[in-house]
Amino acid sequence: MAPLPRFRVPAMQELHRQVRFANRQTLLRLIESAERAASEIDADGVYTEKQLSRLLTGFTGAGSDDELTPGAAVIRDLSTLVERLCHDTGYALDEAPDGALTTTDLMERWSVSRKTVERYRTQGLIARRVASGAGRAELRFTVSVVSRFEEARAASVERAAKFERIGDDERARMIHRARRYKRLLRCSLNQSAERLAKRFGRSHEGVRQVLRRHDEEQRAQAHGAPIFAEVIRRDVRMRFDVLEGARRGEEPAKLSKLLGPTNATRRQVTHMINTTRARLLRRLALDAPTVPLFGHADARSVILAPPAVRERLFDPNATIDLAAARATKPLTAEQERTASNAMLYLLHCARAEIEELATSTPSATALDRIETDLRWARMLRAQLIVSQLGVALKSLEATTPLTTIPADLIVAIGRVVDRHAPFHGGRLAAATAVAINRYTAGHRRAASSRAVATVRDIPVERLAPSTTWAIWLLPPPWLTRFLDAAGDAEAHIITRRYGLDGAAPATREELATEFGGTSQQMARLERAASRAAHAAAQAAESRSL
Numbered sequence: 001m002a003p004l005p006r007f008r009v010p011a012m013q014e015l016h017r018q019v020r021f022a023n024r025q026t027l028l029r030l031i032e033s034a035e036r037a038a039s040e041i042d043a044d045g046v047y048t049e050k051q052l053s054r055l056l057t058g059f060t061g062a063g064s065d066d067e068l069t070p071g072a073a074v075i076r077d078l079s080t081l082v083e084r085l086c087h088d089t090g091y092a093l094d095e096a097p098d099g100a101l102t103t104t105d106l107m108e109r110w111s112v113s114r115k116t117v118e119r120y121r122t123q124g125l126i127a128r129r130v131a132s133g134a135g136r137a138e139l140r141f142t143v144s145v146v147s148r149f150e151e152a153r154a155a156s157v158e159r160a161a162k163f164e165r166i167g168d169d170e171r172a173r174m175i176h177r178a179r180r181y182k183r184l185l186r187c188s189l190n191q192s193a194e195r196l197a198k199r200f201g202r203s204h205e206g207v208r209q210v211l212r213r214h215d216e217e218q219r220a221q222a223h224g225a226p227i228f229a230e231v232i233r234r235d236v237r238m239r240f241d242v243l244e245g246a247r248r249g250e251e252p253a254k255l256s257k258l259l260g261p262t263n264a265t266r267r268q269v270t271h272m273i274n275t276t277r278a279r280l281l282r283r284l285a286l287d288a289p290t291v292p293l294f295g296h297a298d299a300r301s302v303i304l305a306p307p308a309v310r311e312r313l314f315d316p317n318a319t320i321d322l323a324a325a326r327a328t329k330p331l332t333a334e335q336e337r338t339a340s341n342a343m344l345y346l347l348h349c350a351r352a353e354i355e356e357l358a359t360s361t362p363s364a365t366a367l368d369r370i371e372t373d374l375r376w377a378r379m380l381r382a383q384l385i386v387s388q389l390g391v392a393l394k395s396l397e398a399t400t401p402l403t404t405i406p407a408d409l410i411v412a413i414g415r416v417v418d419r420h421a422p423f424h425g426g427r428l429a430a431a432t433a434v435a436i437n438r439y440t441a442g443h444r445r446a447a448s449s450r451a452v453a454t455v456r457d458i459p460v461e462r463l464a465p466s467t468t469w470a471i472w473l474l475p476p477p478w479l480t481r482f483l484d485a486a487g488d489a490e491a492h493i494i495t496r497r498y499g500l501d502g503a504a505p506a507t508r509e510e511l512a513t514e515f516g517g518t519s520q521q522m523a524r525l526e527r528a529a530s531r532a533a534h535a536a537a538q539a540a541e542s543r544s545l
Contacts (some may be wrong), residue, residue, distance in 0.1 A: 125155075192211060339380050412435050
């Protein structure tokens, strides 16, 4: 199920907080009020909390008259409010009014792209979020909402329908000229986009996006040829320099020097680290099957209690070669169900906590909890993938001799694990068999061009999602390699933090309870271990020169 959108307007978030536990009929009336309000609110006006409360609920409420919110921002957040209210009520597909339209219906009705429909949703085209079964959610647009939007924005809809997208030939000509502008005129990406926009009769931003996407695609290739040098904003680079320094165990006083002559305090450095961690978490795509059971108060103590999901988990630093992969055995039905349920529950928890993170001052404790849950989910995911490798390789090698584990095979099995919903019945092996059949067919068609892994050992990082949600949560390679340089207590803290002993990873609060200290003491021990390991890694590198 796609994650719920986040509020951008504090007043709208507070309104939702106040009404979310009202009875179902009240929430359904509020959904209808919000849909009507989208056409009544003046995008160029400003509104107080009391005005918004009166407009949406019919009551003035106890809000402030001091905080003014632009109408355009309110309209944008109405979509978020309605989606969340639908989620709160458990709004089902069969409750949608007759004639309700899907996103695809609107694309055909207006001859526009999906991206255009999404843009309209921020401009007053309100959708209801409906539960369609199998843990999935869809969007439905009522006829009245669509009619009001068409009436209010007829010119915009008509203009979008006439818009012609940039075709492959036109894109190729733009890229060819951009290379010339860069080589002969030393134009930047923005300057090239400005010239090309005038020449091709396109918008500046549209051309800029074409050039930006082209360079991103080229950088992702082993021998790509981007046109322009990658520009990283100074503040972004600074944030990641500070975060990387924190991973090396450096103290905030030292990290403050990375910020230049700002005399940043320890509190400011810690705030920068935490807001950067929160930004990274908010960018994650953590879509996964879910069930209402995950929202129960005792779900964590039940779902994560079995030893199978807490002990003897897949070693985060192990490698698996072809011979070992062939010998892997599938988990039993109970083990598979338990591990898969736990993985999906941990992702559910992480996704829910990310949505609740404060924008300006994210809680360090909450961040630690989220990151630990994601590490744990990653270990369970790796275990589920490995359990399918033996059967998958046996099926594949029946037609294709292998000397290494194909990297894209790991990706294919990973997709199956991500989509598997154990609470609906069925074994992982059945879905894996279907995926392997498709993979084998594609393997035959593209045998001459498909690349496989070039090493016999596949590091466990290949068992993590192809997105980046596991990358900065992993222990740095130098940390695990040179952990012996740290003291016994510090090394043990790192081992428990990252689950290096095969046990479930632990938060600092859990370690404080386990060792009889405080979270701050655990953090200091962790930093000391990181500093010692990093120093040993640097010393080893110096000796090798």
